[in-house]
Amino acid sequence: RPRALSGIQPTAGSFHLGNYLGAVRQYVALQETHDAFYMVVDLHAITIPQDPQELRANTRVAVAQLLAAGLDPDRCTLFVQSHVPEHAQLAWVMNCLTGFGEASRMTQFKDKSTKQGADRTTVGLFTYPVLQVADILLYQASQVPVGEDQRQHIELTRDLAERFNSRFGHAFTVPSAHIVKETGKIYDLQDPSIKMSKSASTPKGIISLLDEPKVSAKKIKSAVTDLETVVRFDEESKPGVSNLLTIYATLTGVSIAELERKYEGKGYGALKTDLADVMLDWVAPFRARTQEYLDDPETLDNILAKGAEKARTVAAETLALAYDKVGLLPAK
Ligand code: AQP
Helix, strand or coil, rough: CEEEEEEECCCCCCCCCHHHHHHHHHHHCCCCCCCCCCCEEEHHHHHCCHHHHHHHHHHHHHHHHHHHCCCCCCHHHHHEHHHHHHHHHHHHHHHHCHHHHHHHHHHHHHHHHHHHHHHHHCCHHHHHHHHHHHHHHHHHCCEEECCHHHHHHHHHHHHHHHHHHHHHCCCCCEEEECCCCCCCCCCCCCCCECCCCCCCCHHHCEEECCHHHHHHHHHHCCCCCCCCCCCEECCCCCHHHHHHHHHHHHHCCCHHHHHHHHCCHHHHHHHHHHHHHHHHHHHHHHHHHHHHHCCHHHHHHHHHHHHHHHHHHHHHHHHHHHHHCCCCCCCC
């Protein structure tokens, strides 16, 4: 089976709807066809300040959500990034292969560092994409399920894998981004020109999956649309309505064409009311399942222990190969 790998940050506690539709849903799908590795990337999380106690708690919350979303530890390898020390180790090697200018061109870093200001921006945030490169290459992953915002980081991963392979001899599979066109970018409900995001969205613009379901339903009802009344998918001129249609279609499996027919002549009110119900029906059991996993931390930690052990077997082999290729003298 080809390998897949992806990671998600534990920073906000709750995942948001964009995380779920853009990434986590694809994790669940790929565990059926791939030898899939999924991790909660706590090392990435500390590139911005974290409260230690919250980070620890949120790491379990992230794992519980992944399980609630449908990841099955018998079908995929689920672990926490810091439990596998090879991530940080390979990241160092890849740091030494990455150009300063190349890293400086990463748009996510440019956005975040501009917002934070130079004094509050860490070197860790700067090399974040290189740690991500190591994450992916350690598992020889061929597919990386992510949202559209990660495309540039996957391109960097491909470049560095090729650079390493041609400089030192073949060590790494060159991966591809697995981005689903329809859901690769879910937009903010209040400003459909930007992506739904925990750092840029206002509270009304983002649906946090662990919020009270009623709150999420209300946010759908107050989503920004446009001055027309026709329910039609048109990302250019009707980004708000198109975003709602994408969310609706993905959560229910009903096609967008069918939804357009269903709401012909009915206007936005009906669309939003129904989607709010869909949201309630989806979010309520998701929340309950997440809580069940959180109520049993021992089982959760056992899943993580098994996952880390499996991940380490693969990661250690790749790291040893990379160290050898680079010319690091093996310890006796
Ligand atoms: N709006 C989105 N639409 C589709 N996919 C998205 N992803 C994030 N936002 C959207 C995808 O979710 C996965 C996990 O991302 P992450 O761990 O990098 O999460 P994040 O960075 O905490 O998400 P945000 O909201 O985007 O955070 P900020 O605002 O801090 O950057 C990734 O595969 C991502 O593509």
